[in-house]
Amino acid sequence: RLIEEIETHKATGAPVPTDQRVLIEGFDRYIILHTHLGDILNFTLGEVIEELFRRQGLVRMWWSDPYRILFEMTADTSDLDLEDLFLKQVFGVEEPVLSGACHGVLHRHFPWQLYMKHVAERFGALARGRLMYGDAMKELMLRFRLTPIYDETIREVLMEHSDFDGAKGILKEIMEGKIDLRFFRSKDKPTPLAYHILYRHVDIPELIAPENVATDNMTRLRISIEGRSIDMLCFDCGKLTRDASIASLPDHPFCQDCSSKLLAPLFWSSAYATNILHKKRDKQSLDENEQKALTRARRSADLVIAYGRRAIIAQSVYGIGPQTAARVLSKMHESDDEFYRDLLEAKLQFIATRPFWNN
Incomplete structure (x- = not known):
């Protein structure tokens, strides 16, 4: 080395x-x-x-x-x-x-x-x-x-x-x-x-990392993501699947109950999102915050049905939401290395610009 x-x-x-x-x-x-x-x-x-x-x-x-x-x-x-x-x-x-x-x-x-x-x-x-x-x-x-x-x-x-x-x-x-x-x-x-x-x-050493170090950073990012477990909410049947290992997910995940691929990966309060979806299915009114949370979850699910496991991986990276994930996923990477490299760049871009958002 x-x-x-x-x-x-x-x-x-x-x-x-x-x-x-x-x-x-x-x-x-x-x-x-x-x-x-x-x-x-x-x-x-x-x-x-x-x-x-x-x-x-x-x-x-x-x-x-x-x-x-x-x-x-x-x-x-x-x-x-x-x-x-x-x-x-x-x-x-x-x-x-x-x-x-x-x-x-x-x-x-x-x-x-x-x-x-x-x-x-x-x-x-x-x-x-x-x-x-x-x-x-x-x-x-x-x-x-x-x-x-x-x-x-x-x-x-x-x-x-x-x-x-x-x-x-x-x-x-x-x-x-x-x-x-x-x-x-x-x-x-x-x-x-x-x-x-x-x-x-x-401040952000990854932004200036030479190629050999950048490769190590990308490898660490990949290992970190694949070692996580997430909850997934099915928008068709409302079933919440808990603690699904990202590493063991198939290329196109589906609901174990209804076989739907409209799954929203949840990285925050999964019970909160599930309750909102059930309220929506029961035709109950939602307040503004609940509507925003449900819309965000639905956008995440739309990405999963279109891009499969990679959509879940992309949205599990710090600083990457549905909008940024969609931009990265739309490049249709042919190799995992290219995919993770773009995810790392998006993460670093978020870290670099985050302090200026409220200015």
Whole structure:
């Protein structure tokens, strides 16, 4: 799988990062530094670069893992000159500027509140196990500045949790050409190696998944659907069939009592829908909400009689109702892979647009 992932990465045209090659990738509003330097050095390097960018308001957030540093920028990377940005403002800065950035991280930005809390607990200045978060954690630096607690925190940070000398050395080696530096711009999707950190921090990672990951997502969707059980309501005889396994349904499901294929798959209160249908069959009046629920169920049943089991599968996907299901089913997919791919795209489209529906 690793070899396949690297081959997929190479197929995008991007260089493969190594311990002697740093790849800077731009995608959408994200910049991914592929730096195989480990947790501590990547964290330190990320803090220093963020401090250098902070003066121009370029970075919104950033994260790191042992192999990558991810920056969420305030502008799309297509509007930024990545080469100029990094060669001049990161790798090309003078030693006093770089040292000032390191000092700013260590003493002004101060991302060490948790370590300071532990030190303060050992010193007896805070009760052990005390829950602190938010502003209370941020105030620790001011509270213990110019105290032995502050000095001990800085000492431990420099010894165990950061490597500013190492970060300076990496920047120097890149500038001197001892470490190969490459740039790459991803267009529609990030490289497979970048996706490992992006999927943990972007809003809808499935939308940017590379092909090998998208295939896995589609497989998981299929397994999830086929593992479900649903209730089905027959519109001809009013019989409710409970807990029918989607995986075991025939291509064209039918009612076990009357053999009708006019079955509505129910994914919400099946008893409620059944009662409404019985009221309708008994010629009782329905209120507005009941009429809407019955109409929706009937539209679902119409799809089942036309498309069979695939109509049930389509409507069992999160965010896909009768209208969207009809659009997907009308494509008359020849293969299940194409069918599930369109279902996944419809689901992602729903997730992406749902927050704007009430605006």
